[in-house]
Amino acid sequence: MTVSNLPPKPVSRGEKVSLRQYVRLFRKDILSAQPARLYRAWMAEFRTPFFRSYLMNQPELVKTVLKERPDDFPKSGRISEGLRPLLGNSVFLTNGDTWKRQRRIIDPAFEGGRLRETFPAIWAASEAALARLDGFAGSEVEIEEHTSHAAADVIFRTLFSIPIEHEIASEVFHEFRAYQRSQPILNIAAFVPLPRWMPRFFRADTRAAAAKIRGLITQLTAERMAQIEAATAPNDLATKIMTTADPVTGERFSTEEMVDQVAIFFLAGHETSASALAWALYLMAQFPDWQDKVAAEAEAGLANDFSAMSKLKISRDVFRETLRLYPPVPMMVRQNTCPERFRDREIKTGSQIVLSPWHLHRHERLWDNPDGFDPARWGTENGKSCMRDAYMPFSSGSRVCTGAGFAMIEGVLILSMILRKYRVSLTDRAAPEPVAHLTVRAKDGIFLRLDPRA
Template sequence: MIPPKPPSRPDRVSLRRYARLFRQDILSAQPARLYRAWMAEFRTPFFRSYLMNQPELVKTVLKDRPADFPKSDRVSEGLRPLLGNSVFLTNGETWKRQRRIIDPAFEGGRLRETFPAMWDASEAAAVRLPEGLVEIEEQTSHAAADVIFRTLFSIPIEDALASAVFHEFRAYQRSQPILNIAAFVPLPRWMPRFFRRDTRASAARIRALIAKLVDQRAKEIAEGTAPDDLATKIMTTPDPETGETFSPEEMVDQVAIFFLAGHETSASALAWALYLLALFPDWQEKVAAEAVALKDCDFAVMSKLPVTRDVFRETLRLYPPVPMMVREATCPERFRDRDVPKGSQLVLSPWHLHRHERLWERPDEFDPARWQTENGKTCGRDAYIPFSAGARVCTGAGFAMVEGPLILARLLRDARVSCAEGRVPIPVAHLTVRSKGGIWLQIGKR
């Protein structure tokens, strides 16, 4: 049984049709040959871009020479209204300064310190999970948002302000793709960027709500009553080189990306993981058996969930939440005997790399056991980038690999999931890889 993936377009289509397909869904807008290609060039009268699947090329761009291939400014075209000048979008010295302030909050023992908040969120998610026919993406979005608010601001999702951010973000999530056509079309810098009116308005409302949370925390810090959570840590950490902390506006930018990266991506992965376990009940039973160990809030319990962790890793392989990343060549290059002009867009696609037919054994199959094989271990090192890689690897990667398996196991300790008849989810790329029409499952008690 092969889990669903979107259809591919024919190899040759007109630019007009490609643009139309791209606006509908960037995954199904790509040709099937990309699952075998080491490198592919997209050339039009207006722009040139290159998709890179060869592990050596991916390593060059992300790990060996990241300064030569900064994040493309075009990625920010669609996300700037929400994310402002956040660490997800910046480059150069600005990005380095932001990482110097943010990274200490996620180092070493901080995962242990945030674990009780994750535990409480997983318990709450298990209690909330209804029986019967359920759209599971809504449930996982709720759970992942709860984790973010508890770990970042020490408030549960039920808090009025947290709840308002969550519901506003749900509306935004469906209206804005992670990449828009501007990521590939080199519009002149002077040309105004147009966004859907509801998308821009929703982004403004989210930022206004986040600003209230930041203002409240700033007052608590000043009064000496702030809890020792991620927000306090980040807001009080000075840049070791300049001694400056984030301004309130900068903190709003960073909280926006924490919410996007920490909530949206985890919600996507958890929903697909539950669907895959409904599709493969033998693996579901293995996860449920491990979940019996979840009795007390103790970080050490994570070592008792190796199968659940492999299930989550396999889900991230098949359905990477961020399916494509774009870098820009700052100088002329030559890759695989092709001249790559300065300014070219370099597309790194976890979606295609993770399913590459010349790298992975049975690339479209769901098999968590592959991570213990030689092929799985090799590809895990060379062809697996759900959190990016190199200097710009996601700060919260370790956080996500605790949160995901914990919530997945906790839900399946009490619940049994099965596929809903006639409802096969089709992956599409919105802010993350979600399903067109949601993911519907039958939920029962275990």
Template structure:
């Protein structure tokens, strides 16, 4: 074993509110105390509200699965993301959210994945060729992962490669945006209605406006193709033409822009984060990389959807990566009535924080929680923890619509890349994880790439 995968240093137990806010905006992970890796529940108080981080699996299930409508998404997260995402399904609650899911979910049903697979394979092959052209070099792999993940989204959503002029501009604008936007905007710590100033960083709103303008071009172009009867049968067409069975309505053009924005954020940003960390972990643990490569060479030959089911090692590596480096490290819900958690009163309006980062590394749940061990997923203990304490895509009714999509995309990409290439660790350049919109590496992930 090469050693433990890196994780951020924790802060001291007690810091001032101002220091905490500053740390939170810089990196949500290192802003938390080490005791959260053992705590079932922790309370945080500010002058304006109380937060309760919950790690106890049955309480996590209560919030996400048993009573999700009693714990809607908190607008303290939405405040920072709304300029880009508008009223997308990621931010809405109640009847609006239910209507959006009724329209979106059918496009991502199991049978639909097979239909999108050729586009996914084409993007993966293009990524393999792009990386193969840099064999013998040290490569910043997060940038390559971002390029691939964006290509998958554009090919499956709009049937265009990332080389398309508008697609390329969206990708580059978003790449810059995600590096400057914290998970929580300063307004998250201050009470008040939506009309209050949100204290965005310089150019955040302008960048969001540019991205949404480009997405508008794509959706308007597709609407014209639908009207003319020339639109390809891809995800965008399916979603734009789907009629809500309860209201008889389709998405308006403005609503579709909101949804495409979250598809790009959820489908590109999170996939890029997971893929980058997976390749680093396989460089750090070459014995697992060799096992994955052998499996891919034996089972990945024709590029058919049925071959993905054979990628057991690749799938377990991807699961373990999502455990150690969940792309979305924290989720925030809000209480709509007083609650009682672990003999503690939780008032109405309190913030309930669910942290995949801490839950996935919890010392009282997982065996060797900081170790990289894809083999754990074939053990009874690992399977139990996977059911009770593994939520990279959330859980319950609000589970990520694209979870199934991601669990095909990630293992496929790892298998196709490492069937033909190998990656190696670069001495002195081990990445340090930190959270912006997702869990990324502070100075990128640098790997040596060679042909296999």
């Protein structure tokens, strides 16, 4: 690999822009709205007339916020405003005792042996994805559409034991794609402190798509509640979560609460996995030597057996490196509940604390060859050190993504299965431009050529 052959990266803006210009850039794309100096800064301050934001890249500060004192830095309500129509009061948006109760009910569904139990459903969804790709062999394909389809299929098979072809599952998938395209990562409430009674100015199509998705999920959830009561429910993730009682209160999720959680499972489990897998396939087309290694490894060790996952070490490193370069959730926002002093700066209560996997994963003072694609880095001392201190594609600490292990199984398996059967290569189109909507996606899609392997 040569350093000049770098994966695509957004062009950073200039240093001097007005607040109005910044808000416009931010709503268009959160990544290119940031100045290039953030790839070297340990901490940076951004001021508005209403609040202060502090981006923190120094590993010690990130550790303080996420691991050592998470209760002092709850999730920012400003960021949740834009996602509330879809996610309601889900575990992704809540804080404090409400969040802790939700995690006590959800976490057991993703522990240890549950990954092994869900593996057959993930395998079946992967085979279905290959069957859909068969119709595009020998031609150009927009790969994000297919990774979205595959990731959604995984969610429905593991959560509700239904394939994506199921009528309701298919409708949720198509409505969610419309929502993803219409929903900016932030709305006006992220910049201006609006009173609770004031409208949040959501676009009509965004509200309509969110309402439609929640209505369909409510239908699935109510049907599952009835199956549980009739003792006919399959033993999948939805049943596990809906029958788990909070060990502290003894309460279970109501149907409405479960709808909130299913919405975030779909967002976190579908959007993020689809994003990472599409970028992984693009990188494999850009770096064919690594693609051949993944394909050879899959040919030798891949099998419909959970234990075979331990043999896919190269594919795992490739997927891990993809998550470093293209973390699906590029920024996380917390706020401090008491006055702080970080790097000799006074941080007033209620300030926005921005933790940016996008900048931390490419930080020039932490990583060797930060913008380069190098899956072998994870075996180096620098890679191991950064893995501990500067790598958080699934967040970190107590709020680490519940489905992190699930995502690594899904991504590695589907990547290996696709590359065992097909060779992907670049087309004559321009390189995809990463932009951040709900997740890091390509502005105009990712087009690859798909050819069967001999």
